[in-house]
Amino acid sequence: MSLDLIAQLQTRERTGAGCVAENGFCPDWIADNWDRYVDPFWEHVVLTLASVAIGFAIAFTLAVLAHRRRWLVPPVASFTGALYTIPSVAFFFLLQPLTGRGFNTALVALVCYTLLIIFRNVITGLAAVPEEAKDAARGMGLTDRQLLWRVEMPLALPEILAGLRIATTTTVGLAALAFFAGAGGLGAVLEEQPFFRSNVVVAGGLCVVLAAVLDLIILAAQRALTPWRRAATA
Amino acid sequence: MSLTLAFLGDFGGAIDFIFQQRDSVSGGVQIGGLGEIGDFGAEHLKVSAVAMAGACAISIPIGLYLGHRGKGEFTAVTVSNVGRAVPAVVLLYFFIAYLGIGFTNVAAVLFLLAVPPILTNTYVGVRQIDPQIVDAAHGIGMSDMQVVRRVRLPLAMPTIFAGIRTSAVSVVATATIAPLANVQTLGEPIVTPQTYGFEGQLGAAIVVTVLTLFIDAGIGALQRGVTPKGVKLAGESPEKRRWFSLPTRRREVAT
Amino acid sequence: MPPTNTDPEEDSSGGVAAATLEFREATKRYPGQDESAVDHLSLQVPAGEICVLVGPSGCGKTTAMRMVNRMIDITDGDILLDGTSVRERRPATLRREIGYAIQQIGLFPHETIADNIATVPKLLGWSKDRIRARVDELLELVSLDPHETRDRYPAQLSGGQRQRVGVARALAVDPPLMLMDEPFGAIDPINRERLQNEFLRLQREIRKTIVFVTHDIDEAIKMGDMIAVLQKGGKLAQYAPPAELLMYPKSKFVEDFVGSDRALKRLALQRVKDIDLWKVAEVRVGEPEREARAKLNDADISIPLLVDDRGRPLGWLSQEGLAGERVQEKLRSKAEPVIDLDDVLRDALASLLVAETQYAPVVDASGRVAGVLSLEVIGHFLHDAPAESRTGAELVEERE
Numbered sequence: 001m002s003l004d005l006i007a008q009l010q011t012r013e014r015t016g017a018g019c020v021a022e023n024g025f026c027p028d029w030i031a032d033n034w035d036r037y038v039d040p041f042w043e044h045v046v047l048t049l050a051s052v053a054i055g056f057a058i059a060f061t062l063a064v065l066a067h068r069r070r071w072l073v074p075p076v077a078s079f080t081g082a083l084y085t086i087p088s089v090a091f092f093f094l095l096q097p098l099t100g101r102g103f104n105t106a107l108v109a110l111v112c113y114t115l116l117i118i119f120r121n122v123i124t125g126l127a128a129v130p131e132e133a134k135d136a137a138r139g140m141g142l143t144d145r146q147l148l149w150r151v152e153m154p155l156a157l158p159e160i161l162a163g164l165r166i167a168t169t170t171t172v173g174l175a176a177l178a179f180f181a182g183a184g185g186l187g188a189v190l191e192e193q194p195f196f197r198s199n200v201v202v203a204g205g206l207c208v209v210l211a212a213v214l215d216l217i218i219l220a221a222q223r224a225l226t227p228w229r230r231a232a233t234a
Numbered sequence: 235m236s237l238t239l240a241f242l243g244d245f246g247g248a249i250d251f252i253f254q255q256r257d258s259v260s261g262g263v264q265i266g267g268l269g270e271i272g273d274f275g276a277e278h279l280k281v282s283a284v285a286m287a288g289a290c291a292i293s294i295p296i297g298l299y300l301g302h303r304g305k306g307e308f309t310a311v312t313v314s315n316v317g318r319a320v321p322a323v324v325l326l327y328f329f330i331a332y333l334g335i336g337f338t339n340v341a342a343v344l345f346l347l348a349v350p351p352i353l354t355n356t357y358v359g360v361r362q363i364d365p366q367i368v369d370a371a372h373g374i375g376m377s378d379m380q381v382v383r384r385v386r387l388p389l390a391m392p393t394i395f396a397g398i399r400t401s402a403v404s405v406v407a408t409a410t411i412a413p414l415a416n417v418q419t420l421g422e423p424i425v426t427p428q429t430y431g432f433e434g435q436l437g438a439a440i441v442v443t444v445l446t447l448f449i450d451a452g453i454g455a456l457q458r459g460v461t462p463k464g465v466k467l468a469g470e471s472p473e474k475r476r477w478f479s480l481p482t483r484r485r486e487v488a489t
Numbered sequence: 490m491p492p493t494n495t496d497p498e499e500d501s502s503g504g505v506a507a508a509t510l511e512f513r514e515a516t517k518r519y520p521g522q523d524e525s526a527v528d529h530l531s532l533q534v535p536a537g538e539i540c541v542l543v544g545p546s547g548c549g550k551t552t553a554m555r556m557v558n559r560m561i562d563i564t565d566g567d568i569l570l571d572g573t574s575v576r577e578r579r580p581a582t583l584r585r586e587i588g589y590a591i592q593q594i595g596l597f598p599h600e601t602i603a604d605n606i607a608t609v610p611k612l613l614g615w616s617k618d619r620i621r622a623r624v625d626e627l628l629e630l631v632s633l634d635p636h637e638t639r640d641r642y643p644a645q646l647s648g649g650q651r652q653r654v655g656v657a658r659a660l661a662v663d664p665p666l667m668l669m670d671e672p673f674g675a676i677d678p679i680n681r682e683r684l685q686n687e688f689l690r691l692q693r694e695i696r697k698t699i700v701f702v703t704h705d706i707d708e709a710i711k712m713g714d715m716i717a718v719l720q721k722g723g724k725l726a727q728y729a730p731p732a733e734l735l736m737y738p739k740s741k742f743v744e745d746f747v748g749s750d751r752a753l754k755r756l757a758l759q760r761v762k763d764i765d766l767w768k769v770a771e772v773r774v775g776e777p778e779r780e781a782r783a784k785l786n787d788a789d790i791s792i793p794l795l796v797d798d799r800g801r802p803l804g805w806l807s808q809e810g811l812a813g814e815r816v817q818e819k820l821r822s823k824a825e826p827v828i829d830l831d832d833v834l835r836d837a838l839a840s841l842l843v844a845e846t847q848y849a850p851v852v853d854a855s856g857r858v859a860g861v862l863s864l865e866v867i868g869h870f871l872h873d874a875p876a877e878s879r880t881g882a883e884l885v886e887e888r889e
Contacts, residue, residue: 023331085450086443087407089424093439096432097244136595139560139668140609140658141585154599166318173321177411180424190327194414200331204324211319228599231642 025197037189041206044185047175048214051107052168055114060160062115063122064148073123080116088113088174092181101182109181110174114167121163125156158229161222165215172211186210244436251423251430251437258429265430271420271441278419278445281337281412282405285344289401293349294394297356301390302382310357317350322408326415335415347408348401355397359390388462395457402453406446420445507536507698508665510557514566517552517723526552527723529566534715537696541713543703545746549723550702554668557700558587570666585609588659588667588697592674594651596643596658602628603639606658613662627657630694632687649680656688660695667699673708685711706747710735710754718743732758752871756835761828764870766851766860771796772806776816790861794850795820800857802827802850824850828862838867 019026059080066072086094091109099105129152137151179188186203193199223230250256255267300306325346329339363386371385410421423430423438430438511534517527527549534540542550555561557568559580568575575583596605606627607620615623625635631653643651652672659667673681673688689712692699703709709716710731718726718734720742727739735755738744748754767789772781773796781793793806795818804820826840828851841849841864848863 082447085403085447087410087446089407089410089421090439090442090446093424093435094443096436130595130598132591132593132595133597134595135560136589136591136655137597137608139558139584139589139591141581141583141612142608143581146612151597151599155597169318173318173323176321176323187323190323191414194327194330197331200324200327204328207324208320211321215315215319226599228642228644231645 020196020198023196025201030198030202037186037202037206040184040186040189040203041210043183044172044175044178044187044207044210047103047106047110047178047183047185048168048171048210051110051171051175052114052164054107055111055167055171056118056164058111059115059118060122063119063126066119066123067126067148067152068144076119077116080112080119083112084116086112088177089180092177096181103183105181106175106178106183106185110171110178113174114171117167117170118160118163121166122156122160125159125163126152128159129155154226158222158226161218161225165218165222168214168218169211172207172214176207244433245440247433248436248440251433252441258431263429265423265434266437271437274418274420274422274438275441275445277417278406278409278412278421278442281341281344281417281419282402282409284341285348285405286398286402288341288345289348289352290398293352294356297353297394298360298382298386298390301357301360302378302386304361307357307361310354314350314354317347322347322404323411326408326411330415335417337417340409340412340415340417344405344408348405351400351404352394352397355400356390356394359393359397360386362393363389392457392461395453395460399450399453399457403446403450406449407442410442506665507696508571509536509569510534510540510666510698510700511569511572512553512566513569515553515556515563515568516565517549517556517561518564524722525549525564527556530719530723530725531566532715532717532725532728534698534700536698538714539692539699539701539712540715540717541701541703541709542717542719543706543709543713543746544719544726545721546704548719548721550704550719551670552723553719554670554700554702557666557668558584558589560584585612585662586664586666588661588664588669590655590659590667590669590672592671594655594672594675596651596654598643601640601642602646602654605643605654606661608658609662623661627660628654630660630691631657633657648676649684652676652684656691660697665698667697668702669699670702671704672701674703688712707754710758718746720746753835753838755871756838756867757833759834759870760830761832761834761837761851761862762830762859764834764866766862767848767866769794769850769858769861771800771858772816773798774816774818778811778814778816781811781816790848790863792821794824794858794861796858799855802852802858827852830854830859834867834870837862838864 020029062072062076066076088109091112092105095105095108099108133151133155134147137147142150175185176187176190178185179191186207190200190203251266252271253266253268255264255270257263258265297310300310322343326340326343329343333339333342367389368381368385371381376384409419410424412419413422413425420438420442423434427435512530512532515527515530516525518525530549530553532540542553544550552561556563557570557575559575559578563576570583570587596602597608603621603624606624610620610623624639628635628638633650633653638646638650638654643654646654652675655672659669673684676684685708701709701712703712713731715728716731716734717728720726726746727734727743729737732755734743735747735751735758738747738751744751768787769790770781770784770788770793772784772793785791785793793811795803795806795810795816797803802824803818804823806816807819807821810817810819826844826846826849828837828840828849830851830853832840837849841847841862847865848861851859851862853859
């Protein structure tokens with residue numbers, strides 16, 4: 001907590017009056033102190049987006065490899081599943097001997113959480129491509145690579161993006177705990193004044209809004225990239 | 235090289251913390267050792283169990299009813315989506331700020347966390363049962379209650395347990411931060427580094443991890459045990475069901 | 490690669506002429522199985538002809554077809570496309586030269602119809618304009634409206650429409666050879682017949698070499714210029730044109746597979762005008778009785794047929810009609826059914842049976858009597874080899 005803020009609070013406490021003193025929900029205070037949340041908010045955003053991006057890159061690659069080598073699926077699924085089960089807070093601490101405190105620790109942990117979700121969805125999406133479309137594609141002369149990128153990937157896209165949505169909203173939630181790893185974020189602001197309702201509502205609200213906005217963005221992308229599904233139901 | 239040694243050293247200290255009492259960082263108090271860990275663990279399991287019991291008691295019957303009747307798919311999906319969007323920690327702090335601290339409030343938060351996966355999975359598990367089987371059951375002359383109890387429930391078991399498993403893992407993981415609301419679970423050393431030190435934090439982290447993995451594996455075994463043998467033989471393994479936690483719409487297969 | 494086939498015909502679009510295809514002891518064995526899937530299959534498909542592979546399920550017909558474009562690898566023997574072994578070609582490039590249409594069609598759900606059809610042209614690097622023109626041309630060829638269809642998605646079309654798009658897609662780069670695996674199998678019988686007829690009409694225009702797989706012997710007889718009957722274990726039981734297959738089945742298996750009604754099947758391939766009809770005595774009202782009796786001497790049937798002044802049949806004359814000096818209009822029975830010269834023999838037979846009569850007058854397009862068809866005539870036809878054997882394709886073509 002900054003010294004300014006402590007001073008401010010102490011002043012208010014001494015006067016003993018007002019919304020803030022009662023830890024209530026105070027729109028005035030919120031309007032005045034809006035900029036407290038800006039930095040943590042962006043920290044949160046950066047952490048989320050970086051984790052999802054890296055996690056996606058890794059999990060997607062693993063899934064593409066495992067798509068043609070089915071024997072890879074159970075071990076990868078089990079490993080990413082185990083990572084997923086480790087409680088995030090604990091994970092932040094287990095990593096600290098290796099990566100210290102700060103952004104990197106949170107990043108590694110959050111990346112690990114996205115792996116299972118994305119891997120699972122990419123594999124399921126690819127597996128759901130109709131057999132006859134693949135047979136026709138091969139029969140017409142598409143190479144395996146062309147088949148993967150021109151036929152299987154587009155058709156697997158809805159499932160992949162669904163996984164991306166889940167991964168993103170989950171990561172927003174987990175990033176709220178990143179302060180345990182010393183990585184800031186909206187959770188840190190929450191923790192500073194857990195009894196102050198204004199603080200909780202703003203910080204918590206921003207978290208939820210961020211999750212919702214990212215979710216909608218990916219949903220919009222999904223709609224835009226899959227025109228044939230809209231046509232089918234039209 | 236030094237990183238590796240330091241890494242080992244920290245873990246060594248953490249293991250030591252788990253098993254042996256020592257002085258706290260600030261001095262004056264004895265911390266660590268199996269006794270204290272056991273107390274924390276008990277509290278951890280207690281608050282988790284209460285939340286899970288409540289969640290199951292509410293979600294499973296409602297999920298069964300809605301699934302059987304076929305109503306409320308939209309609600310089930312929305313509940314699930316909203317549940318994902320609101321992070322556990324935000325919910326916890328919300329409760330702390332508005333309702334105060336204490337065991338009941340933490341249990342309430344964990345309860346709210348546990349409901350969406352169980353409710354959704356119960357609903358989906360029931361919906362996904364082949365309608366012809368249900369039809370046949372009605373045709374033989376089973377009453378509604380009997381159909382639910384003897385046909386829908388057993389066949390939906392694997393999916394329901396997948397939901398319970400997901401919830402349990404979430405709950406136990408989130409119970410780690412319960413000390414923020416004054417409930418002293420295994421997270422206590424983590425949130426009070428000034429008393430417990432880094433080795434304490436790490437030790438607690440290890441215990442929590444092991445506990446969660448254990449519970450996950452345990453429920454997984456339970457899930458397999460509860461899957462009717464015929465279903466297992468048909469290839470509907472619990473492993474596949476585990477990957478569910480959301481309803482999926484039946485894919486449109488267009489040629 | 491210059492086509493080495495002997496058929497000088499080029500298809501209407503001026504593209505590559507049809508290729509010849511040869512199976513040379515082609516064999517497919519799967520590890521761990523005693524019986525081969527395809528066992529030393531040898532046959533030659535002339536350019537521009539439809540060769541139907543037909544047989545019970547498990548006989549290897551689909552396997553044999555898929556060996557041509559190397560979707561299934563050849564264990565032994567060879568398959569030669571225009572004289573070149575397919576084993577020497579890179580699978581992907583080979584397949585781009587061969588049209589491929591499968592039962593479930595396999596259109597790409599995520600692409601428009603136009604993009605679906607343009608798949609191989611795009612692979613070969615055709616220009617956008619050329620592709621667009623070709624897509625429109627192909628859609629018209631399969632009786633679909635280009636403007637309406639090209640921007641739709643497969644899910645928006647009916648099953649029959651998708652089938653046509655599948656054929657169009659297979660024809661996209663005007664390949665010298667086409668492989669079709671039960672392409673009409675997933676369609677209801679009414680539309681299937683329509684599609685079969687349209688396809689035969691199309692083939693008259695484009696004259697492609699086609700390998701067509703079906704399990705339906707009736708479809709085989711209708712569609713094929715040459716039919717290869719395969720039996721379990723991938724062995725060739727007989728390879729012959731349809732009429733020869735029906736008349737001279739080489740083994741009990743072929744006989745059984747073709748069906749005990751193979752005689753009737755032959756009738757489906759023949760028209761009334763193709764066989765020798767009985768001569769009949771056509772008499773008119775008021776004709777001198779002596780003339781009428783003279784005509785009877787010449788006729789093959791002992792009952793005179795009363796016709797009007799335009800030669801159209803009125804009925805079979807009774808004894809009383811010939812009693813007096815001149816022919817009177819006294820009929821023993823009406824001249825029903827009346828068979829048309831263009832009728833397919835099987836339908837004519839059905840008419841005779843339904844009317845419970847052994848013979849009926851046959852008329853030409855203007856309604857004039859041309860002769861009499863009787864069960865005996867049909868029986869004679871079935872006994873003797875016809876002067877020329879017909880195919881289902883020719884039958885359809887004449888119908889227009």
